[in-house]
Amino acid sequence: MTRALLAAAHHVPTTDAPTADHWRGRPVAQAPDWPDSRLLDRVVGELSTASTLVSPQECDDLTDRLAQVAQGAGFLLQGGDCAETFGGTSSLAVRRKLETLLQIAVVLTYAGSLPVVKIGRMAGQFAKPRSVPTETRDGVTLPAYRGDAVNGIEFTAQARRPDPRRLHEMYQASAATLAIIRAFLTGGYADLRQVHAWNQDFVARSPVGRRYERLADDIDRALRFVQACNMDLAGTRSVDLYTSHEGLLLDYEEALTRTDPRTGRRYAGSGHLLWLGERTRQLDGAHLAYLTTIANPIAVKLGPATTADEVGAYIDLLDPQRRPGRLTFIARMGAQAVRDRLPALVEAAVSVGGVVTWISDPMHGNTITAPSGHKTRRFDDIVDEVTGFFEVHAALGTHPGGLHIELTGDDVAECVGGGEPIAFDDLHAGYESACDPRLNRSQSIELAFRTAELLHAQFHGNGS
Ligand SMILES: O=C[C@H](O)[C@H](O)COP(=O)(O)O
Ligand SMILES: C=C(OP(=O)(O)O)C(=O)O
Ligand SMILES: [Mn+2]
Secondary structure (H helix, E strand, O other): OOHHHHHHHHOOOOOOOOOHHHOOOOOOOOOOOOOOHHHHHHHHHHHOOOOOOOOHHHHHHHHHHHHHHHOOOOEEEEEEOOOOOHHHOOHHHHHHHHHHHHHHHHHHHHHHOOOEEEEEEOOOOOOOOOOOOEEEEOOEEEEOOOOOOOOOOOOOHHHHOOOOHHHHHHHHHHHHHHHHHHHHHHOOOOOHHHOOOOOOHHHHOOHHHHHHHHHHHHHHHHHHHHHHOOOOOHHHHOOOEEEEEEOOOHHHHHHOEEEOOOOOOEEEOOOOEEEEOOOOOOOOOHHHHHHHOOOOOEEEEEOOOOOHHHHHHHHHHHOOOOOOOOEEEEEOOOOOOHHHHHHHHHHHHHHOOOOOEEEEOOOOOOEEEOOOOOEEEEHHHHHHHHHHHHHHHHHHOOOOOEEEEEEOOOOOOOOEEOOOOEOHHHHHHHOOOOOOOOEOHHHHHHHHHHHHHHHHHHHHOOOO
Protein backbone atom coordinates (compact mmCIF):
# COMPACT_ATOMS: atom_id res chain seq x y z
CA MET A 1 0.00 0.00 0.00
CA THR A 2 1.33 3.48 -0.75
CA ARG A 3 1.66 6.10 1.94
CA ALA A 4 -1.19 8.16 0.57
CA LEU A 5 -3.52 5.15 0.63
CA LEU A 6 -2.45 4.24 4.11
CA ALA A 7 -3.06 7.74 5.37
CA ALA A 8 -6.51 7.70 3.80
CA ALA A 9 -7.24 4.29 5.31
CA HIS A 10 -6.39 5.59 8.74
CA HIS A 11 -8.20 8.93 8.67
CA VAL A 12 -5.24 10.84 10.06
CA PRO A 13 -6.50 12.35 13.34
CA THR A 14 -8.11 15.74 13.14
CA THR A 15 -9.60 17.98 15.77
CA ASP A 16 -12.76 15.83 16.00
CA ALA A 17 -10.86 13.41 18.23
CA PRO A 18 -11.11 9.78 17.11
CA THR A 19 -12.40 7.23 19.60
CA ALA A 20 -12.04 3.53 20.31
CA ASP A 21 -14.01 2.78 17.13
CA HIS A 22 -10.92 3.83 15.29
CA TRP A 23 -8.91 0.79 16.35
CA ARG A 24 -11.57 -1.83 17.09
CA GLY A 25 -12.09 -4.17 14.17
CA ARG A 26 -8.52 -3.90 12.93
CA PRO A 27 -6.19 -6.91 13.21
CA VAL A 28 -4.69 -7.16 16.72
CA ALA A 29 -1.27 -8.77 16.66
CA GLN A 30 -0.10 -10.70 19.72
CA ALA A 31 -3.56 -10.68 21.36
CA PRO A 32 -3.85 -13.09 24.29
CA ASP A 33 -6.33 -15.88 23.86
CA TRP A 34 -8.55 -14.86 26.81
CA PRO A 35 -10.68 -17.93 27.54
CA ASP A 36 -13.47 -16.05 29.33
CA SER A 37 -14.70 -13.02 27.39
CA ARG A 38 -17.44 -12.18 29.94
CA LEU A 39 -14.86 -11.95 32.69
CA LEU A 40 -12.67 -9.83 30.41
CA ASP A 41 -15.58 -7.44 29.77
CA ARG A 42 -16.26 -7.18 33.49
CA VAL A 43 -12.65 -6.39 34.38
CA VAL A 44 -12.34 -3.87 31.57
CA GLY A 45 -15.61 -2.25 32.66
CA GLU A 46 -14.28 -1.87 36.19
CA LEU A 47 -10.99 -0.44 35.00
CA SER A 48 -12.78 2.10 32.86
CA THR A 49 -14.08 3.77 36.02
CA ALA A 50 -10.75 3.60 37.90
CA SER A 51 -8.52 6.63 38.29
CA THR A 52 -5.85 7.04 35.69
CA LEU A 53 -2.24 6.57 36.76
CA VAL A 54 -0.80 9.59 34.96
CA SER A 55 -2.26 12.95 34.03
CA PRO A 56 -2.56 14.63 30.62
CA GLN A 57 -0.51 17.54 31.96
CA GLU A 58 2.39 15.23 32.83
CA CYS A 59 2.19 13.66 29.38
CA ASP A 60 2.31 17.10 27.78
CA ASP A 61 5.31 17.99 29.94
CA LEU A 62 7.08 14.90 28.67
CA THR A 63 6.24 15.84 25.08
CA ASP A 64 7.83 19.25 25.69
CA ARG A 65 10.97 17.67 27.09
CA LEU A 66 11.18 15.23 24.22
CA ALA A 67 10.78 18.14 21.80
CA GLN A 68 14.06 19.49 23.18
CA VAL A 69 15.68 16.10 22.57
CA ALA A 70 14.29 15.89 19.03
CA GLN A 71 15.84 19.27 18.32
CA GLY A 72 19.27 18.21 19.56
CA ALA A 73 19.17 19.90 22.96
CA GLY A 74 18.78 16.88 25.20
CA PHE A 75 19.27 13.14 25.55
CA LEU A 76 16.69 10.50 26.41
CA LEU A 77 17.39 7.62 28.75
CA GLN A 78 14.68 4.95 28.71
CA GLY A 79 15.28 1.82 30.75
CA GLY A 80 13.99 -0.87 33.03
CA ASP A 81 13.00 -4.51 33.01
CA CYS A 82 12.12 -6.42 29.89
CA ALA A 83 9.14 -7.74 31.83
CA GLU A 84 8.10 -6.29 35.17
CA THR A 85 6.55 -8.86 37.49
CA PHE A 86 3.89 -8.56 40.18
CA GLY A 87 6.42 -9.93 42.66
CA GLY A 88 8.97 -7.27 41.73
CA THR A 89 7.15 -4.21 43.03
CA SER A 90 8.82 -3.99 46.44
CA SER A 91 10.14 -0.65 47.48
CA LEU A 92 13.71 -2.00 47.48
CA ALA A 93 13.52 -3.46 43.96
CA VAL A 94 12.01 -0.26 42.58
CA ARG A 95 14.57 1.88 44.41
CA ARG A 96 17.46 -0.12 42.97
CA LYS A 97 16.16 0.37 39.43
CA LEU A 98 15.68 4.07 40.08
CA GLU A 99 19.19 4.37 41.46
CA THR A 100 20.60 2.69 38.38
CA LEU A 101 18.71 5.05 36.09
CA LEU A 102 19.84 8.05 38.14
CA GLN A 103 23.47 6.91 38.06
CA ILE A 104 23.40 6.42 34.28
CA ALA A 105 21.71 9.78 33.84
CA VAL A 106 24.33 11.56 35.94
CA VAL A 107 27.16 10.03 33.92
CA LEU A 108 25.49 11.04 30.65
CA THR A 109 24.56 14.54 31.82
CA TYR A 110 28.08 15.19 32.99
CA ALA A 111 29.64 14.02 29.73
CA GLY A 112 27.24 15.64 27.33
CA SER A 113 26.40 18.78 29.31
CA LEU A 114 22.89 18.11 28.08
CA PRO A 115 19.68 17.62 30.04
CA VAL A 116 18.83 13.92 30.24
CA VAL A 117 15.14 13.06 30.09
CA LYS A 118 14.48 9.91 32.12
CA ILE A 119 11.76 7.40 31.30
CA GLY A 120 11.39 4.08 33.10
CA ARG A 121 10.23 0.90 31.45
CA MET A 122 8.37 0.83 34.72
CA ALA A 123 4.91 0.91 36.29
CA GLY A 124 3.20 -0.81 33.35
CA GLN A 125 5.65 -3.07 31.47
CA PHE A 126 3.82 -6.28 32.38
CA ALA A 127 2.81 -7.72 28.97
CA LYS A 128 5.07 -9.41 26.43
CA PRO A 129 4.80 -10.16 22.72
CA ARG A 130 6.34 -13.54 21.89
CA SER A 131 7.96 -14.92 18.76
CA VAL A 132 6.35 -18.34 19.30
CA PRO A 133 2.87 -18.70 20.85
CA THR A 134 3.67 -21.94 22.67
CA GLU A 135 6.49 -23.42 24.69
CA THR A 136 7.43 -27.09 24.76
CA ARG A 137 9.34 -28.78 27.59
CA ASP A 138 9.97 -32.53 27.77
CA GLY A 139 7.26 -33.19 25.21
CA VAL A 140 4.64 -31.01 26.96
CA THR A 141 3.37 -27.98 25.00
CA LEU A 142 1.68 -25.04 26.79
CA PRO A 143 0.86 -21.43 25.88
CA ALA A 144 3.94 -19.18 26.07
CA TYR A 145 4.31 -16.86 29.04
CA ARG A 146 3.04 -13.43 27.91
CA GLY A 147 3.87 -11.40 30.97
CA ASP A 148 2.26 -11.28 34.42
CA ALA A 149 -0.55 -9.17 32.96
CA VAL A 150 -1.72 -12.21 30.98
CA ASN A 151 -0.58 -15.50 32.54
CA GLY A 152 1.85 -17.02 35.03
CA ILE A 153 5.45 -17.93 34.24
CA GLU A 154 5.25 -21.31 35.99
CA PHE A 155 5.18 -24.14 33.45
CA THR A 156 1.76 -25.61 34.31
CA ALA A 157 -1.44 -25.62 32.29
CA GLN A 158 -3.21 -23.68 35.02
CA ALA A 159 -0.58 -20.91 35.30
CA ARG A 160 -0.27 -20.48 31.56
CA ARG A 161 -4.02 -20.03 31.03
CA PRO A 162 -4.62 -16.31 30.33
CA ASP A 163 -6.68 -14.77 33.13
CA PRO A 164 -8.32 -11.34 32.64
CA ARG A 165 -8.28 -10.72 36.40
CA ARG A 166 -4.56 -10.20 35.95
CA LEU A 167 -5.39 -6.87 34.25
CA HIS A 168 -6.62 -5.69 37.64
CA GLU A 169 -3.38 -6.82 39.21
CA MET A 170 -1.46 -5.02 36.47
CA TYR A 171 -3.26 -1.82 37.33
CA GLN A 172 -2.58 -2.28 41.04
CA ALA A 173 1.07 -3.23 40.54
CA SER A 174 1.53 -0.21 38.25
CA ALA A 175 -0.10 2.09 40.80
CA ALA A 176 2.06 0.68 43.61
CA THR A 177 5.25 1.09 41.57
CA LEU A 178 4.33 4.62 40.60
CA ALA A 179 3.64 5.52 44.22
CA ILE A 180 7.11 4.28 45.18
CA ILE A 181 8.70 6.21 42.31
CA ARG A 182 6.88 9.41 43.25
CA ALA A 183 7.83 9.01 46.93
CA PHE A 184 11.52 8.61 46.11
CA LEU A 185 11.60 11.45 43.64
CA THR A 186 9.80 13.95 45.80
CA GLY A 187 11.30 12.76 49.09
CA GLY A 188 14.76 14.13 48.42
CA TYR A 189 16.35 10.85 47.35
CA ALA A 190 16.89 12.09 43.79
CA ASP A 191 18.65 15.24 45.01
CA LEU A 192 22.00 15.46 43.22
CA ARG A 193 23.66 15.64 46.64
CA GLN A 194 22.71 11.96 47.01
CA VAL A 195 24.94 11.11 44.07
CA HIS A 196 27.18 8.93 46.29
CA ALA A 197 24.28 7.23 48.02
CA TRP A 198 23.03 5.71 44.77
CA ASN A 199 26.25 3.74 44.38
CA GLN A 200 25.35 0.40 45.93
CA ASP A 201 27.78 -1.77 47.83
CA PHE A 202 28.44 -4.42 45.22
CA VAL A 203 28.97 -1.78 42.57
CA ALA A 204 30.91 0.68 44.71
CA ARG A 205 33.71 -1.86 45.10
CA SER A 206 34.00 -2.57 41.37
CA PRO A 207 36.27 -0.68 38.93
CA VAL A 208 33.27 0.98 37.29
CA GLY A 209 31.89 1.85 40.73
CA ARG A 210 35.17 3.54 41.64
CA ARG A 211 35.13 5.44 38.35
CA TYR A 212 31.60 6.56 39.23
CA GLU A 213 32.77 7.64 42.72
CA ARG A 214 35.38 9.92 41.14
CA LEU A 215 32.72 11.52 38.97
CA ALA A 216 30.45 11.86 41.99
CA ASP A 217 33.31 13.63 43.84
CA ASP A 218 33.58 16.09 40.94
CA ILE A 219 29.84 16.73 41.11
CA ASP A 220 30.05 17.31 44.88
CA ARG A 221 32.80 19.82 44.38
CA ALA A 222 30.84 21.60 41.64
CA LEU A 223 27.74 21.75 43.86
CA ARG A 224 29.75 23.17 46.77
CA PHE A 225 31.20 25.77 44.43
CA VAL A 226 27.78 26.78 43.13
CA GLN A 227 26.47 26.95 46.69
CA ALA A 228 29.43 29.04 47.84
CA CYS A 229 28.63 31.50 45.05
CA ASN A 230 25.07 31.76 46.42
CA MET A 231 23.72 30.51 43.12
CA ASP A 232 20.40 28.69 42.78
CA LEU A 233 20.58 24.92 43.36
CA ALA A 234 16.86 24.34 42.81
CA GLY A 235 17.38 22.37 39.60
CA THR A 236 19.58 19.83 41.38
CA ARG A 237 17.09 18.96 44.10
CA SER A 238 14.45 17.00 42.25
CA VAL A 239 14.17 14.86 39.20
CA ASP A 240 11.35 13.96 36.89
CA LEU A 241 11.04 10.38 35.84
CA TYR A 242 8.31 9.38 33.44
CA THR A 243 6.83 5.92 32.87
CA SER A 244 6.45 3.88 29.70
CA HIS A 245 5.53 0.45 28.40
CA GLU A 246 4.64 -1.30 25.17
CA GLY A 247 0.98 -0.50 24.44
CA LEU A 248 0.20 -4.15 23.85
CA LEU A 249 -3.06 -4.97 25.66
CA LEU A 250 -5.50 -2.66 23.95
CA ASP A 251 -8.48 -3.56 26.12
CA TYR A 252 -6.50 -2.44 29.15
CA GLU A 253 -5.19 0.69 27.41
CA GLU A 254 -8.65 1.68 26.18
CA ALA A 255 -10.13 1.18 29.65
CA LEU A 256 -7.66 3.70 31.06
CA THR A 257 -7.96 6.20 28.20
CA ARG A 258 -9.84 9.38 29.04
CA THR A 259 -10.75 12.56 27.20
CA ASP A 260 -9.00 15.54 28.76
CA PRO A 261 -11.54 18.29 29.45
CA ARG A 262 -8.84 20.95 28.95
CA THR A 263 -8.22 20.07 25.35
CA GLY A 264 -10.87 17.56 24.31
CA ARG A 265 -8.09 15.16 23.35
CA ARG A 266 -7.77 11.54 24.45
CA TYR A 267 -4.84 10.49 26.64
CA ALA A 268 -3.70 7.04 27.70
CA GLY A 269 -3.80 7.05 31.49
CA SER A 270 -1.69 3.92 32.04
CA GLY A 271 1.72 5.55 31.54
CA HIS A 272 3.27 8.66 30.08
CA LEU A 273 4.68 7.16 26.89
CA LEU A 274 3.48 4.06 25.04
CA TRP A 275 5.39 2.34 22.29
CA LEU A 276 4.69 -0.04 19.42
CA GLY A 277 6.95 -3.08 19.47
CA GLU A 278 8.70 -4.75 16.57
CA ARG A 279 5.87 -7.31 16.58
CA THR A 280 2.99 -4.84 16.94
CA ARG A 281 3.97 -2.07 14.52
CA GLN A 282 1.84 -3.19 11.52
CA LEU A 283 0.72 -0.12 9.57
CA ASP A 284 -2.86 -1.37 9.26
CA GLY A 285 -2.99 -2.92 12.74
CA ALA A 286 -5.06 -2.04 15.78
CA HIS A 287 -2.06 -1.05 17.91
CA LEU A 288 -0.98 1.70 15.56
CA ALA A 289 -4.58 2.86 15.06
CA TYR A 290 -5.02 3.12 18.87
CA LEU A 291 -1.93 5.33 19.14
CA THR A 292 -3.40 7.72 16.54
CA THR A 293 -6.27 8.36 18.97
CA ILE A 294 -4.16 9.51 21.93
CA ALA A 295 -2.17 12.67 22.54
CA ASN A 296 0.60 11.12 24.69
CA PRO A 297 4.15 11.06 23.40
CA ILE A 298 4.63 7.73 21.60
CA ALA A 299 7.41 5.60 20.16
CA VAL A 300 7.89 2.89 17.53
CA LYS A 301 10.54 0.17 17.63
CA LEU A 302 12.25 -0.29 14.28
CA GLY A 303 13.96 -3.60 13.50
CA PRO A 304 16.44 -4.25 10.68
CA ALA A 305 13.71 -5.13 8.15
CA THR A 306 12.03 -1.70 8.45
CA THR A 307 11.75 0.13 5.12
CA ALA A 308 12.13 3.83 4.40
CA ASP A 309 8.50 3.90 3.18
CA GLU A 310 7.33 2.51 6.51
CA VAL A 311 9.19 5.26 8.35
CA GLY A 312 7.46 7.88 6.21
CA ALA A 313 4.11 6.20 6.84
CA TYR A 314 4.63 6.13 10.62
CA ILE A 315 5.31 9.85 10.57
CA ASP A 316 2.27 10.61 8.39
CA LEU A 317 -0.01 8.48 10.53
CA LEU A 318 1.30 9.13 14.03
CA ASP A 319 2.63 12.66 13.75
CA PRO A 320 0.73 14.32 10.91
CA GLN A 321 1.38 17.74 12.41
CA ARG A 322 5.13 17.11 12.68
CA ARG A 323 5.15 18.08 16.34
CA PRO A 324 8.62 17.71 17.92
CA GLY A 325 8.37 15.43 20.96
CA ARG A 326 5.34 13.49 19.73
CA LEU A 327 7.17 10.63 18.01
CA THR A 328 10.31 8.73 18.97
CA PHE A 329 11.87 6.02 16.84
CA ILE A 330 13.68 3.31 18.77
CA ALA A 331 16.18 1.69 16.42
CA ARG A 332 16.89 -1.94 17.41
CA MET A 333 18.84 -3.10 14.41
CA GLY A 334 21.55 -5.32 15.90
CA ALA A 335 25.26 -4.47 15.89
CA GLN A 336 25.67 -6.19 12.51
CA ALA A 337 22.97 -4.18 10.74
CA VAL A 338 22.87 -0.74 12.34
CA ARG A 339 25.48 0.92 10.13
CA ASP A 340 23.89 -0.44 6.93
CA ARG A 341 20.18 -0.20 7.71
CA LEU A 342 19.74 2.89 9.85
CA PRO A 343 20.95 5.67 7.48
CA ALA A 344 18.13 5.19 4.94
CA LEU A 345 15.55 5.31 7.72
CA VAL A 346 16.92 8.52 9.23
CA GLU A 347 17.03 10.06 5.75
CA ALA A 348 13.44 8.99 5.10
CA ALA A 349 12.31 10.76 8.28
CA VAL A 350 14.12 13.94 7.27
CA SER A 351 12.68 13.78 3.74
CA VAL A 352 9.07 13.82 4.97
CA GLY A 353 9.78 16.70 7.36
CA GLY A 354 9.62 14.64 10.56
CA VAL A 355 11.21 16.18 13.65
CA VAL A 356 11.41 12.88 15.48
CA THR A 357 13.61 11.69 18.33
CA TRP A 358 16.00 8.88 17.41
CA ILE A 359 17.16 6.58 20.18
CA SER A 360 19.10 3.32 20.17
CA ASP A 361 17.88 0.07 21.70
CA PRO A 362 21.09 -1.98 21.53
CA MET A 363 19.47 -4.96 23.27
CA HIS A 364 16.80 -6.55 21.08
CA GLY A 365 18.78 -6.97 17.86
CA ASN A 366 21.63 -8.67 19.72
CA THR A 367 19.94 -11.58 21.46
CA ILE A 368 21.75 -14.92 21.22
CA THR A 369 21.26 -18.31 22.81
CA ALA A 370 23.91 -19.42 25.30
CA PRO A 371 25.09 -23.06 25.30
CA SER A 372 22.92 -23.50 28.43
CA GLY A 373 19.85 -22.45 26.39
CA HIS A 374 19.49 -19.06 28.14
CA LYS A 375 18.68 -16.01 26.04
CA THR A 376 21.63 -13.68 26.46
CA ARG A 377 23.41 -10.71 24.89
CA ARG A 378 27.09 -9.87 24.61
CA PHE A 379 28.08 -6.61 26.28
CA ASP A 380 30.48 -5.89 23.38
CA ASP A 381 27.67 -6.22 20.82
CA ILE A 382 25.58 -3.79 22.85
CA VAL A 383 28.40 -1.23 22.92
CA ASP A 384 29.05 -1.82 19.22
CA GLU A 385 25.44 -1.10 18.29
CA VAL A 386 25.44 2.14 20.31
CA THR A 387 28.72 3.11 18.64
CA GLY A 388 27.24 2.39 15.19
CA PHE A 389 24.16 4.43 16.07
CA PHE A 390 26.36 7.43 16.95
CA GLU A 391 28.43 6.96 13.78
CA VAL A 392 25.32 6.98 11.58
CA HIS A 393 24.03 10.20 13.13
CA ALA A 394 27.46 11.86 12.98
CA ALA A 395 27.67 11.05 9.26
CA LEU A 396 24.18 12.41 8.57
CA GLY A 397 24.41 15.45 10.83
CA THR A 398 21.39 14.27 12.85
CA HIS A 399 21.04 13.92 16.60
CA PRO A 400 21.74 10.61 18.37
CA GLY A 401 19.01 11.33 20.88
CA GLY A 402 19.12 8.58 23.44
CA LEU A 403 19.34 5.04 24.75
CA HIS A 404 16.66 2.42 25.41
CA ILE A 405 17.97 -0.39 27.58
CA GLU A 406 16.84 -3.38 29.60
CA LEU A 407 18.44 -3.17 33.03
CA THR A 408 18.05 -3.98 36.67
CA GLY A 409 19.58 -2.55 39.82
CA ASP A 410 20.49 -6.03 41.00
CA ASP A 411 23.60 -8.13 40.78
CA VAL A 412 22.28 -10.58 38.16
CA ALA A 413 24.14 -12.52 35.47
CA GLU A 414 22.03 -12.35 32.31
CA CYS A 415 24.13 -10.52 29.68
CA VAL A 416 27.67 -11.82 29.11
CA GLY A 417 30.88 -9.75 29.14
CA GLY A 418 31.52 -6.35 30.66
CA GLY A 419 34.41 -5.09 32.79
CA GLU A 420 33.76 -7.66 35.50
CA PRO A 421 33.08 -10.26 32.89
CA ILE A 422 30.10 -12.53 33.13
CA ALA A 423 30.67 -15.85 31.39
CA PHE A 424 28.15 -18.23 29.85
CA ASP A 425 28.66 -20.48 32.88
CA ASP A 426 27.57 -17.71 35.25
CA LEU A 427 24.08 -17.59 33.72
CA HIS A 428 22.96 -20.74 35.56
CA ALA A 429 23.18 -19.13 38.98
CA GLY A 430 22.50 -15.49 38.20
CA TYR A 431 19.60 -15.43 35.73
CA GLU A 432 16.44 -13.88 37.20
CA SER A 433 14.70 -12.15 34.28
CA ALA A 434 11.17 -13.25 33.46
CA CYS A 435 11.88 -12.62 29.77
CA ASP A 436 14.92 -10.97 28.16
CA PRO A 437 18.45 -10.66 29.62
CA ARG A 438 19.08 -7.32 31.37
CA LEU A 439 22.26 -5.42 32.07
CA ASN A 440 23.12 -5.63 35.77
CA ARG A 441 24.03 -2.50 37.70
CA SER A 442 27.77 -2.54 36.88
CA GLN A 443 27.17 -3.30 33.21
CA SER A 444 24.60 -0.49 33.07
CA ILE A 445 27.01 2.05 34.52
CA GLU A 446 29.77 0.79 32.27
CA LEU A 447 27.51 1.27 29.24
CA ALA A 448 26.78 4.76 30.54
CA PHE A 449 30.50 5.60 30.59
CA ARG A 450 31.00 4.17 27.09
CA THR A 451 28.01 6.14 25.80
CA ALA A 452 29.25 9.24 27.63
CA GLU A 453 32.52 9.03 25.69
CA LEU A 454 30.55 8.91 22.42
CA LEU A 455 28.38 11.82 23.52
CA HIS A 456 31.35 13.85 24.56
CA ALA A 457 33.12 13.23 21.26
CA GLN A 458 29.96 14.14 19.31
CA PHE A 459 29.31 17.39 21.16
CA HIS A 460 32.69 18.58 22.35
CA GLY A 461 35.13 16.85 19.98
CA ASN A 462 37.54 14.06 20.87
CA GLY A 463 40.36 16.23 22.12
CA SER A 464 38.68 18.49 24.67
O1 LIG B 1 11.25 -8.41 24.81
C1 LIG B 1 10.89 -9.50 24.67
C2 LIG B 1 11.29 -10.43 23.64
O2 LIG B 1 12.24 -9.95 22.78
C3 LIG B 1 10.07 -10.80 22.93
O3 LIG B 1 9.07 -10.97 23.87
C4 LIG B 1 10.28 -12.04 22.14
O4 LIG B 1 10.90 -12.98 22.91
P1 LIG B 1 10.84 -14.49 22.49
O5 LIG B 1 11.58 -14.66 21.20
O6 LIG B 1 11.51 -15.21 23.62
O7 LIG B 1 9.40 -14.85 22.35
C1 LIG C 1 9.68 -6.90 22.95
C2 LIG C 1 10.54 -5.91 23.02
O1 LIG C 1 11.22 -5.37 22.02
P1 LIG C 1 10.99 -5.44 20.45
O2 LIG C 1 9.56 -5.12 20.23
O3 LIG C 1 11.93 -4.40 19.93
O4 LIG C 1 11.37 -6.82 20.03
C3 LIG C 1 10.90 -5.25 24.29
O5 LIG C 1 11.21 -4.06 24.27
O6 LIG C 1 10.92 -5.94 25.32
MN1 LIG D 1 12.71 -7.34 25.87
